[in-house]
Amino acid sequence: MEYTNTPAASILSERLSQLDYLLQCVSVQPYSIPLRLKIAKVYQSLGYPDLAIGEAYLALVLLDEISDEGEYYEQATEAATADAAATDSLIDQPVGKEEPLIWAMKCWSNTAYTILVDCLINCACLRSAFDYNSRALKAFPESAVFKAYKETLSTILHAYCKTKNINFQDLDVQDYPDRGFVRRELYPWNKHEPDRYAPETLEFLNEEIAVIAPKLEVRVTELPILSPENASNEKTPSDQSPSFVKQLGVFAKEDLAPGEEILKEKSILTAVGRLHDSFCDACSASLPNSRDEGKESPIPCEECDEVFFCSPQCHELSSLYHPALCDVSFDLSGVPAKEAADSLYSLLLLRALAMAETQDMHPLDLKEVKFIWGDYHGLDLPKVWKTDSDGQLADPFGGVPQTLPFSFEANILRPLHMLEKMDINIFEQSPRYSFWVFNTLYSKFRGTASARQGLDGRPEVGAVHPLWCLANHSCDPNVRWEWQGSIRFWVREKLVEWEGRPETERPGLKEGEEVLSHYCDVRLPVRERREWAVGALGGNCMCRRCVWEEAKEKRKADTV
Numbered sequence: 001m002e003y004t005n006t007p008a009a010s011i012l013s014e015r016l017s018q019l020d021y022l023l024q025c026v027s028v029q030p031y032s033i034p035l036r037l038k039i040a041k042v043y044q045s046l047g048y049p050d051l052a053i054g055e056a057y058l059a060l061v062l063l064d065e066i067s068d069e070g071e072y073y074e075q076a077t078e079a080a081t082a083d084a085a086a087t088d089s090l091i092d093q094p095v096g097k098e099e100p101l102i103w104a105m106k107c108w109s110n111t112a113y114t115i116l117v118d119c120l121i122n123c124a125c126l127r128s129a130f131d132y133n134s135r136a137l138k139a140f141p142e143s144a145v146f147k148a149y150k151e152t153l154s155t156i157l158h159a160y161c162k163t164k165n166i167n168f169q170d171l172d173v174q175d176y177p178d179r180g181f182v183r184r185e186l187y188p189w190n191k192h193e194p195d196r197y198a199p200e201t202l203e204f205l206n207e208e209i210a211v212i213a214p215k216l217e218v219r220v221t222e223l224p225i226l227s228p229e230n231a232s233n234e235k236t237p238s239d240q241s242p243s244f245v246k247q248l249g250v251f252a253k254e255d256l257a258p259g260e261e262i263l264k265e266k267s268i269l270t271a272v273g274r275l276h277d278s279f280c281d282a283c284s285a286s287l288p289n290s291r292d293e294g295k296e297s298p299i300p301c302e303e304c305d306e307v308f309f310c311s312p313q314c315h316e317l318s319s320l321y322h323p324a325l326c327d328v329s330f331d332l333s334g335v336p337a338k339e340a341a342d343s344l345y346s347l348l349l350l351r352a353l354a355m356a357e358t359q360d361m362h363p364l365d366l367k368e369v370k371f372i373w374g375d376y377h378g379l380d381l382p383k384v385w386k387t388d389s390d391g392q393l394a395d396p397f398g399g400v401p402q403t404l405p406f407s408f409e410a411n412i413l414r415p416l417h418m419l420e421k422m423d424i425n426i427f428e429q430s431p432r433y434s435f436w437v438f439n440t441l442y443s444k445f446r447g448t449a450s451a452r453q454g455l456d457g458r459p460e461v462g463a464v465h466p467l468w469c470l471a472n473h474s475c476d477p478n479v480r481w482e483w484q485g486s487i488r489f490w491v492r493e494k495l496v497e498w499e500g501r502p503e504t505e506r507p508g509l510k511e512g513e514e515v516l517s518h519y520c521d522v523r524l525p526v527r528e529r530r531e532w533a534v535g536a537l538g539g540n541c542m543c544r545r546c547v548w549e550e551a552k553e554k555r556k557a558d559t560v
């Protein structure tokens with residue numbers, strides 16, 4: 001990354017170097033509370049309040065380990081005693097006769113709560129902020145800082161009630177909003193992201209795709225940059241020429257006939273949010289009922305007997321993730337319906353962490369994850385990141401847009417809980433299983449995962465098919481797909497009917513033509529299609545059918 005000579009850019013560069021140094025230190029001193037707090041402060045000063053929350057929370061966990069004599073009592077106490085004796089441990093000198101360790105712990109606890117509450121408010125996690133501020137006020141009843149946060153929270157919550165037209169007194173703490181958006185970013189220190197357009201990347205992806213789709217290849221292509229505003233009534237997209245961005249796409253290597261099956265991909269990066277014995281644990285195919293005659297019976301895991309596989313192949317593939325999860329139950333089936341989709345992303349995260357642990361790899365180096373699209377903001381950080389002349393951030397995110405959904409539960413607590421269930425030491429392994437790694441995985445999954453609903457309309461199964469998801473979208477697709485365990489593409493035998501299509505067009509793909517999938521129900525009218533696909537596309541669809549149909553609607557409206 002190039003750092004221009006603006007004052008903000010050099011401050012950014014300095015803070016990133018500081019972070020780099022502290023991250024190296026924490027890999028050798030994973031139980032150091034002041035070090036966790038220093039990292040939290042640097043994240044905060046860089047405009048990543050979400051990452052600061054994670055480190056401040058770890059500092060609180062370490063403090064609890066000492067006070068409650070928890071599993072890591074010895075390591076945490078040893079580190080804290082050494083830190084309390086050191087001079088640069090973020091604390092004032094002890095007053096009176098208080099023991100240095102007790103005094104230091106009080107100071108660290110105060111700092112941890114301050115960072116946590118401030119950042120939770122900035123990330124719109126108001127219920128969690130309220131909860132931690134109440135605990136802080138119990139520990140430090142006279143603190144002007146926590147009293148001020150109480151006021152701030154009350155003001156924000158009153159304003160929230162006003163917009164929702166509800167009485168503040170009627171709002172239960174459990175119903176306080178607790179979810180916001182944070183920066184969706186290729187973090188400057190992330191060394192795991194490949195150059196997706198480099199010849200060696202394309203060579204690797206084409207070797208992989210040759211196995212499951214011998215007539216297709218991955219190529220670099222150009223796509224219009226989409227934004228949610230570009231179809232608003234004031235600006236007509238067809239009047240503007242969109243800017244383009246380099247991305248990957250899937251192309252035909254030879255002429256493909258209508259009806260031909262051209263891709264069949266099985267993935268183990270799957271998530272099942274319902275009863276485990278109804279779906280193959282590896283590929284998520286529905287399992288045959290025990291009464292289904294002539295069907296092979298599901299194969300159980302011989303160790304835990306809790307998960308089942310649809311075939312010997314899936315049973316074998318489970319050796320790539322299941323050892324880390326064998327006998328571990330992580331049930332999210334009880335989450336409220338409105339959180340069901342988010343919980344599938346968490347289960348995909350769990351699968352990726354289990355794959356990394358079983359294969360002893362960094363999660364971002366897994367081949368199923370490494371090359372997939374993270375839909376990062378793509379802005380030049382040294383140019384967009386903003387501070388004033390004193391180095392104060394323009395806003396808690398440094399002026400950088402926020403599009404990644406974030407909650408304390410999904411991005412901090414749940415991943416740590418998953419690691420603990422897999423018996424992973426959350427302190428010593430924090431360089432590999434870090435909060436920015438969870439965010440990066442969530443960014444990738446949100447850009448590419450498919451979900452299938454159950455009969456009640458609730459998202460039930462999710463999966464990332466790393467090669468299939470390289471295909472781009474059109475509301476006039478040339479393939480159709482089906483997902484039942486494996487995902488399959490067929491060349492369409494019948495093209496979608498819409499008025500603007502040139503009459504000469506026939507189904508089938510010519511050599512070199514792009515495979516165009518669909519991310520929404522293409523039977524719907526343009527407005528509904530765009531609403532459906534906006535999340536997956538990052539903006540309103542600008543395919544030729546959408547542009548044509550929107551123009552027609554506009555002409556119709558103008559004549560009325």
Ligand SMILES: C[S@@+](CC[C@H](N)C(=O)[O-])C[C@H]1O[C@@H](n2cnc3c(N)ncnc32)[C@H](O)[C@@H]1O
Binds near residue numbers: 470
């Ligand atoms: C599942 S990925 C598709 C593969 C992606 N192009 C890549 O490089 O890996 C989805 C992303 O591709 C882009 N995309 C797909 N179809 C598009 C279209 N018709 N117009 C513009 N962008 C599109 C959007 O950025 C979207 O977030």
